Amino acid sequence: MLLGRKACLGFCVALGMAVLAATAAAQVSPGGVHPAPAEAQPSVSVTDLSPEAVDALLSRLTDADVRALLREELRRRADEQAAAARSATQTGVRERLAEMASTIEARLADWAHALANLSDRREPIHQSLGRAEHGIGGMLAAMLGVALAGIAAAGLAGHATRNWRAWLMAPQNAGYWDAVVRTVALGLVELAPVAAFDFATVTMAPMVAGALGPMVDYVWIYEVGVTNSWGFIVLSRRAFAPDAPGIRIAPLSDAAARRIHGIVRRAVQIGAAGWLIAGLSPTLGLGFPPALITVALAGTAVAALLIVATLRSYGRIRATLASVMLDRGGEPSALARIVIAAAPGMLMAYLVLAWVYWLANWLESGQQHLYGPAGTLILLLSLPILDALGGELVRNAFRADTPSAGRFRAVFRGAWRMLLGIAAVFVAARLWGLDLYALAKGDGAQAWADALFDVAVTLLLARFVWKLILAALHRERVAAAGEEDDAEAAGSRLDTLVPLFRNLLLTVLVVVVAMILLSSAGVNIGPLLASAGIVGIAVGFGAQTLVRDIFAGAFFLIDDAFRVGEYIELDEKLRGEVEAISIRSLQLRHHRGAVITIPFGELRSVVNHNRDWVIYKMNFRMEPDTDPVKVKKLVKEVGKEFVAHPEHGPKFIEPLKSQGVYMIDDDSALVIRVKFKCRPRAQFVLRREIYHRLREVFAEHGIHLARRKVEVVSGGDASSAPPAPILGSAAAVDGDAARGAGGDG
Template sequence: MRLLAYALVIFAILVPQASAQAQPTTEPAQAEAPAQTQGLDALIDIIEADPAGAALLARVRANALAEVERSSADETSDTTIAQQVAEFTRGAAEGVSASVQSVGDVVDDVARGLSGTGSDQLRSVTFDIVRVGATIFGVLLLLKLPAAWLSGKAAHQRDGARWLRKATSLLAAVVIDLIPVILAWAAGYLVAMLIANGGSGRLGINQPLLLNAFLFVELLKVGMRAVLMPRHSAIRILPMGDTSANYWSFWLSRVLSLVGYTFLFVVPILATNVSVVLASSVEVLVVATLTTIGILVVLQNKDQVRALLSAVVDKNRREGLAQIILPLARYWHILAITYLGALFVAWLANPAQALPFIVAATLQTIVAVVVALLAVGFIARFVNAGLRLPSDVKERLPLLERRLHAFVPKVLQTVRIIALAAVLLTAAQAWSLFDFVGWISSEAGQHTAGSIISALAVILIGFAIHVATSSWVEYRLNPNYGTIPTAREKTLLSLFKNAMTITLVVFVSMLALAQIGVNIAPLLAGAGVLGLAIGFGAQKFVQDIITGAFIQLENVMNEGDVVEAGGKSGVVERLTIRSVSIRDLSGTLHLIPFSSVDQVSNSNKDFAYHLAEIRVAYDTDIGVAKQAIEDAYDLLMETEHRDHVLGPLEMHGITAFLESAVVVRARVKTLPGSQWAAGRAFNEFVKQVFDQRGIVIPFPQVTMHTSKSQDPVGSVRNSAVLT
């Protein structure tokens, strides 16, 4: 009744003031005002007789006066940002001060409540709550022992089974864990009905508060144990060890009990039967305890979380995301403790508005981070697993899978950047730092978003065209499908691929810039002027391109040809519009710009000849030597080289007389590039036939002549003449 009277007085003080400011005063209201004022003054006098009531009225009047002053100040002048900050800090300080001052009134209110007329009722309520609490917790404790044994039995029987059996075991364990809670809650309700109001069966508000709090808290604990499974690692969902599961189960169960039983049972009981101030003090004590527990958990897991984040940084050190995670790994515990302290202060200052806002913003940020991590992980797994091309596609396009795999890191990096941007925007929206929803709904936001999406679409289309072009060139150059490409086709297709890539890069870049609002006309004009300047300043470069263009038009050489250009000879490995890459017989690669090429000698054009210039001694019968050479050619045509020979042996006869030999020349016509292999085999057969028929191939020789002569003293001297 005392609390009801206080509420009526506060209502009577505040409501007339608000109505007086909002509505004009009418004549009937003015006629009834003296009677209302007399009744209100009498009620105030009665309440002021009580010291606690007098203190409460003084506090209400002071708050009402301060509110009137604030509202009048707001109506007369516009508040600046500094004034708003000052008002907020003043309100926060007043809230904290009121919470601290209320602690001093708790003892007096409790003492008056216990010594007053309601002490017997309070003892009765307490006794009924104790009986119901003993019933539900006693039944729960008795039923938990067999439930734990049955749950362990179910988990042990399916240890190491497949996911379906594992899910069945998990469901059975959850049901077994849930049954004791339901039975204990039902037993508590039965006892409450039997003892309610002397067995009348009419329940008050106190026992249902305890029963509902018990059901809510224990159901949350069942769900928590279903996720962590601290006693049954075989059916645990999360990938964690037994120590971690038991650790988090210990702390979460105590936090759930503290929060649930306090705010769903203890606080309403105290506010109804003892004192509102005491209930508020208990709330402050519980929130302080929760903050302390959170700080302890953060400090206990400081090193573990730091090691986990450091491992992520080491794994992704080359990416920009690692630079964001690195300071978070070092100082995350400081940020967490600061956040918990700010949350506690905000709750003390304005629990009705600040706390729900902070909690809602935090939950939204956590959900955004979790969703982003899951999306990035799913896309990474999908991309890595989805790039296994069929075997027939690999045979036709052997480089396609490798080309796609080369773009996987870039795609994943783009996905990570998009996910990070989404998380930042969601956090900014949740904490009211940036109204992204309002901005994207506006005309400017839609225009910007459309421009970015259009630019990304242009880049994606350009990438698809590049992959398609490269794949077509690769398929056309594959000798296992279709017609075998010639050297000229290989050269032209390679040049087309390079030119197409450069063209795509230029056009896609220009179109993407145009989509995001960049005026590309000055860029095109600048590119023209820059190209003209480069043309004048880089004459050698222009000469390379012009000479290379004419070489390509005249089809002088292609990839795979054996040429001599710029003083180097070898196989053409790469041919561009500006230079040619030649690898010589020793394996050295020479890059020769076309401006330094005066002439090109191609040994692989249309056909080739093996020119055999064979030396025989002067005393050799030339007809026998020619027949031996023709017989060697016949032996050559019996080997696999006959497929590379294009015509009969051309016998030219004697072409030169040397000091010690006569040169007999013959020529074998072959396919381009086959003259060297066929020529080596032909030389071997010539040597073999010459040896069989005694035909001598001359080589430098030394002939020694000896003579005897007499010197003046009669001695004999040998002399030697070398020829």
């Protein structure tokens, strides 16, 4: 706020004088004499200074001193204004309450005096009744005729539409939209008797105006009271459909629907009766005090009815709210449990406060302030219907009966409920005369309210986007019958890629939300973005290895070279099961337990032992005189045994078979190769079992594995003595045979 020239000049002069006085008090004269005491110094007023003195005073202050002192003074004045505003608000509230109490006290005293002296109203009553041309009997007969005309017209309209009502209440199918269409149509049909009653009443009254006398003025009160209350009861009956469960659009049980409609109907009837009775007082000359008291008593009776009904239905309110909020079962969230537990108490407190608010305004001004109390209550009763409407819209948008569609339905159903709750808060505040949006985003809105509104919207949108990400990148998978292999492969790929994508999207979302929140809080994010760009360039030059690892990992994942849970081999020493994949490296779990972390940039080739199928070959070194045909038959029989085995059989894709003589070893041993085709990673177990079984079968049929031997030929006559073979130990032979059986050939 800018100060005027004179105010600024005076302010600066005053501050300058204070600074000079403090400076002078802290200094001493060259002769060591202190200045005179403050009380001995003459006081100087700003108005006593000449322009030259003012200039001399200001010349001693620096710009920094002036700015600092001006800032402190402006803050002090701002604090004083805020305190004054708070004090004014509190004072205004107290004054308003005191004024209301005084007005109500005075009006109650006047009403009590008027009721105590009703005998003084004989003359106005006689004058009012004297307007009837045929006396009191004719007036009553005419009023009865008007009422009967309206009732007869309504009865004829109801009789004419009875077949329509019966057809609309018997749905052809159980679809939601069919129920909505029939409910709306049935409501319009049931309003036909109300319209007929209104038309007949308004038409009949002028015909007997002379006989009605003063009751001519009462006809509009009667017509408005009956028509509005009747129409509201029709609206309640169609909203909760206690008589037509087949087309009920509110997600309520039959008992809950009948109970709620019964309470609403009784409350409307009490209010209408109070309105009709109160209208007789001014019409017949009794004055307004009896009418005002009657309406106050009727409104109090309605509030008492609702409060007692809430007390009696404490548990049922919780159960009904739980059935509506949980929507086809499920575990309630913490917020849902709090709302369900606190709903009856909050409803009761609201009814009490709404009754006090309405009664105070009615007693003070005689005006019906019903938009806030009654409108909010109607809004609360409409929330289950609107919630069911949103649920049906979401179900129609995602019709597929799949887990993915179910997750998206849950996300959008939650978003609908969130929007419904926010809209209900704004509408309820508007009904009470408070425009929340204008307070937050209007021309005169406070900066903190504007920022808080933007922050709330940003966080809600971020929450919705994150829920969508979680629904789209859900890791749970279910394999369909006959598709186990494809589902397992797809699931393994999802387990590899989903965490990376989810973390990446979460990082981007957090950064974007943080920038928006800072911008909403008034922080200039332009320098932050520029600094982030410069830092990014610097980091890019200094982290080339990291960038190489990230890009290499991205291409490995795009190529689907490996997945989490697969057994891979990078070289002779680096092998193991892929345990985790990060943005720059992977972790292998060696079969001995060690965890090996390898950056993607260091990967050259990857041998994957988990894809589709594996052909495993085993070499057996047999004696030179072994019959290959016999070996082939034995291998085939063993292959049949393994295929029929309950544990090992499902692991085979093609059974064990012999490929015949693969080669002749240097020491005249026959190398016979067998092979089998199996599922990935099953070869390690199968080769062990196959080797043990074949060794047993070969031994049973007199077929022996060849032993390694070395022939030593002496320098003498080779024919004089046969060469003496040097045989290895049995353990060495068995170990060599095992190595031969386990080789890939």
